[in-house]
Amino acid sequence: MAKARTSLVRTGLIHLALISYTLIALFPVFLTLVNSFKSRNAIFRDPMAIPTPSTFDLVGYKTVLAQGDFFGYFQNSMIVTVVAIALVLLFGAMAAFALSEYRFRGNLLMGLYLALGIMIPIRLGTVAILQGMVAAGLVNTLTALVLVYTAQGLPLAIFILSEFMRTVSDDLKNAGRIDGLSEYAIFFRLVLPLVRPAMATVAVFTMIPIWNDLWFPLILAPGEETKTVTLGAQMFIGQFVTNWNAVLSALSLAILPVLVLYVIFSRQLIRGITSGAVK
């Protein structure tokens, strides 16, 4: 009995800690969502209150949908994020495979060089990047953003994926070689399916900073045609007057696509077909 009670206390404490962390993490999101459905006066009078029939107001969403091309902004953000993730996963996985699979001179140095970007923030090179983009004529294009985000995401992707690829059984790859699979077939058909959970992790880690980034869209692609959602929401924030209804509504809407992407990737995290490959 004593044992059962202590374990009850223990699980209770664990749940308490987890629940309080969840509340703290979700509170800003909750506040954003709740206030996006309230009238301007209600937001300022009582920011914590849940919308009631008298304070409920969709004016924020109406402003967002009426002003500017928000659908276009979403599309831009989506294109940049999805293409950058795809490139990061493809090139990251290929580099990781080469580093973990083949013995060649300078392998370790190459790995360190590719991982260096984890420690050095890419924003330090903003001026040089901007000059480069101007010279290449890529300013105000989505290509500029995709290129920068791919570079930004690769170091962590290579670092994580090469660790995972080392765990893929050598015997399996050798069996493929004996069966006549090319190195590309071994990579795409044997190794990639086995590191799928790691790929999903990398995808999530890559996606969030790209979706949330304001810095590079502001500098490299501030034009109306190439605005991303975060940049689009900025037009409601003024030096003297801020349209909070519109800002909160825009941010609430911005959560949705990234939520969908996350659900897709997290399903991959759980669904693994690794069991039964070896042992």
Place this chain on the structure above:
Amino acid sequence: MGSLKLTSIRKAFGTHEVLKGIDLEVEDGEFVIFVGPSGCGKSTLLRVIAGLEDASSGSMQIDGQEVATVPPAKRGIAMVFQSYALYPHLTVKDNMGLGLKQAGTPKPEIETRVAEASRMLSLGPYLARRPAELSGGQRQRVAIGRATVREPKLFLFDEPLSNLDAALRVQTRLEIARLHRQLKATMIYVTHDQVEAMTLADKIVVLNAGAIEQVGSPMELYNKPANTFVAGFIGSPQMNFIEADRLGDAQAKTLGIRPEHIALSREAGDWQAKIVHVEHLGADTILYLETEETGLLTVRLFGEHRFAADEIVFATPDRSRLHRFDAKDQAIA
């Protein structure tokens, strides 16, 4: 057809030499086993034969064809791995057929060969399953099936039974022996288990520290070990080694006598001994003795015998079964 000829094969990783010049000939249809302690280079040698590792120097011929630069898939070999190495996303049938499909074999031919292999290994009911849905023994049978459908000149086995439990190991061992009889194919098999080596092999190759110590049939190695390493490695319990000058043999440095070649008596014998420990195994009784002349001595008696620790007994070696080794640990003929 499936003969193999290795000529002074060397393999080094950086400055570390793993294979120090291996010369070996394997006849068509032979079952050859590489045996040795871990780290002796036996797996590396197998991988060099498979083409998964390049030899640093030396030449290798399969059926008289030089294959040093031929990729693994074109060498006419098939390999069975310790960890089975089945493709997790393919069914048993596709696992077995993939190699043929890659080689461009027509579909009906693949079908018949897979059907034949699965009949031989009784895998019929599992053809549509994925590896994750099979037990360890079944997975290894699939791996063996995958090797047989390719109809290779050379079968390579890399410790195929190590991951199986004891009962399954014996059963799979019998299956491999049966397969060898049926296919009459050349097989090269790596193991660290001398029981597997003794029971399966036509020819055993004992490796130690990257070099071949001795090549011979199981009984040759048992009866005429070329040196103390082979003498100690083959046979269980291990051969007893006795310093020769303690027994007054001036020519030899070490004398060896197998535990089963020592007779024991309570009344009289060559060496008086005190029993240190007794192991009753039913079929055998293994005794550990302490004697003045030889130090610690292992004796194996067949059947059940009533001996207890601290008893005083007399041990007598069978002189005709005594092995003599010189100062370089080589056998004196």
